[in-house]
Amino acid sequence: MDSLSELKDLLNAPKNVVIFSHRNPDGDAIGSSLALHLMLEKNGHQVATAFPSEFPSTLSFLKDSDRILIHDFEAEEINKRIRRADIMFFLDFSGLDRIDKMGEQVVLSQAFKVHIDHHLDPEPFSDVMYWDADASSTSELVFSFFGEMGFHRMIDSDIANCLMTGLISDTGSFKYNVNPKTFNIAGDLLKYGIDINSLQDNIYNRLSEKVLRLLGHCLVNRMEIIPEYKAGIIKLYKEDYADFNIQRGDTEGIVNYLLMINEVEIAALITEQPTIIKISLRSKGNISVQEIARDHFKGGGHKNAAGGALYGSMDYVVTKFKNLLPKYIKKI
Numbered sequence: 001m002d003s004l005s006e007l008k009d010l011l012n013a014p015k016n017v018v019i020f021s022h023r024n025p026d027g028d029a030i031g032s033s034l035a036l037h038l039m040l041e042k043n044g045h046q047v048a049t050a051f052p053s054e055f056p057s058t059l060s061f062l063k064d065s066d067r068i069l070i071h072d073f074e075a076e077e078i079n080k081r082i083r084r085a086d087i088m089f090f091l092d093f094s095g096l097d098r099i100d101k102m103g104e105q106v107v108l109s110q111a112f113k114v115h116i117d118h119h120l121d122p123e124p125f126s127d128v129m130y131w132d133a134d135a136s137s138t139s140e141l142v143f144s145f146f147g148e149m150g151f152h153r154m155i156d157s158d159i160a161n162c163l164m165t166g167l168i169s170d171t172g173s174f175k176y177n178v179n180p181k182t183f184n185i186a187g188d189l190l191k192y193g194i195d196i197n198s199l200q201d202n203i204y205n206r207l208s209e210k211v212l213r214l215l216g217h218c219l220v221n222r223m224e225i226i227p228e229y230k231a232g233i234i235k236l237y238k239e240d241y242a243d244f245n246i247q248r249g250d251t252e253g254i255v256n257y258l259l260m261i262n263e264v265e266i267a268a269l270i271t272e273q274p275t276i277i278k279i280s281l282r283s284k285g286n287i288s289v290q291e292i293a294r295d296h297f298k299g300g301g302h303k304n305a306a307g308g309a310l311y312g313s314m315d316y317v318v319t320k321f322k323n324l325l326p327k328y329i330k331k332i
């Protein structure tokens with residue numbers, strides 16, 4: 001019996017299930033986790049979803065998001081669930097270091113482990129690897145996974161909303177990472193009674209005035225364009241964090257604005273954190289920022305969207321990034 005049929009068999013009787021996703025969860029992490037959570041509960045299982053850290057409050061419109069356990073605040077409860085777990089799901093991340101301390105507990109557990117993900121280079125820690133780097137999102141894979149498990153007819157509007165949120169978030173509203181399947185699944189999801197307009201509003205039109213002003217500040221005062229290497233950089237300093245009272249999630253998406261410039265093909269948002277310098281990278285076409293993040297900034301991600309972090313000064317990281325450009329970008 002292959003491992004997927006084994007899992008299907010296991011899910012025939014009520015089980016204790018824990019679903020994990022990564023630190024700083026995004027729309028896909030939350031959407032795919034909650035969709036699976038709701039579906040497994042519908043099938044009579046005891047389910048807990050655990051994230052290392054908080055999710056953006058803008059995504060709290062998703063059904064049962066208030067039941068997600070956050071390890072930063074509820075470590076004891078999560079450890080209890082881990083000890084009891086028969087089955088564990090790992091959604092939207094490739095390596096156990098992405099779930100911080102929970103990873104150490106997971107390794108000790110005998111639970112049946114299911115890894116559903118679309119990041120490059122997945123670590124082999126699971127019994128089932130439901131993985132496809134060409135998928136737009138983990139939510140897309142969870143939809144297909146529901147088909148494998150015979151769950152499709154149990155999808156309801158809440159579950160469809162969660163999956164659509166993941167699809168929209170990871171594709172920038174179907175602008176990138178898409179394939180024919182993505183659109184087919186989106187079409188299927190619409191049949192479950194989603195209000196796509198209010199969903200888009202919920203995802204994109206819930207910014208605070210502060211965040212929009214921060215974006216303006218970044219574009220007017222913190223942006224540097226290097227035309228000969230088709231590169232754009234936005235630098236955010238500690239003083240900006242104080243001036244704008246920047247909280248987690250507030251800088252989300254800012255790096256994408258650089259790619260709106262016709263000539264820019266590689267973009268970096270470099271931010272001064274309390275102890276590290278973080279770099280978020282985006283690219284157009286065949287430039288692999290995943291490679292750059294992995295080889296030079298101790299990070300990873302996808303071909304056109306990746307990130308990493310280094311110790312050191314802002315100047316050090318900016319200079320390092322600039323010095324790499326000749327290696328990866330053909331000079332005009």
Ligand SMILES: [Mn+2]
Nearest residue numbers: 028092137138
């Ligand atoms: Mn994803």
